[in-house]
Amino acid sequence: MNVKNKKQKLHDFDPYQPNNIPLYEAIYGKNLISLGGLAAIDNMFSDLNIRGLKALDIGFGIGGVAFYLAEKYKMKVTGIEIHPWMVEYARTHTPVGLLNSLEFHTYNSNGSFPYDHETFDLVYSKGVLNHVADKVGLFKQANTVLKPNGLFVIADWIFPIAATENLAPLVCETKESYEQALLNTGFSEISFRDDSKLFLNYAKELLTQLSNNQTFIKQKYGEELFLIIQKQHEDLIEKIQQHQKIATRIVSKKTSY
């Protein structure tokens, strides 16, 4: 296959399908679709007091982040997703003891969040926003559903230069573009933390998991997909090491007027 066809094939590949759940769980961990497992969730909130908060999870995937926060930090978490099958999956896989602490809904990403103004103490999003081109539209909604002084916490990649990644349909924000989008949508006290060292290890751990599960992955999903995932994470490691891609945790506060 020539390079152009290969790139096109990667662009056309929609990874968010139910039959990929065993693949996600083999490489990311139970009920997760993002790097770093449970340690990365703790890290995302490491310096914040989130115990007991009422939170909105934008792009909850298959629910693992919300399950963990509800269990460990006694939070009430509402998740919102663009894939209806994920809502069904997270609802049916919610641990019985957490049924009163968790709810999951779908929404149309061109529409608006189905929640009242000032509903949540915290809005967070892990590993999602590099898929979202209209940051301003989404941030406005996050702002509306936050209570005064509520926190918006994001884990995402930022880039030294704004560009579109050639091998994946990702939106490449810079620190400046992120900051501007947050300022324009009613957030202040914005802080950026570089978590690249941790994410370098998470990416290396993923390669180990991938290799440990290679027989299963190749049998179920084929050698080509195995090699694509391997190459994507080898490239990711190189980009992190060269500071071309920066794993960033962003915290901002809803401005009170």
Ligand SMILES: C[S@@+](CC[C@H](N)C(=O)[O-])C[C@H]1O[C@@H](n2cnc3c(N)ncnc32)[C@H](O)[C@@H]1O
């Ligand atoms: C890499 S996964 C991360 C899932 C989850 N946050 C986790 O850490 O396991 C990205 C998720 O973002 C969701 N997504 C993409 N665009 C979205 C949008 N505009 N609003 C909400 N979710 C979105 C996808 O459906 C997918 O489940």
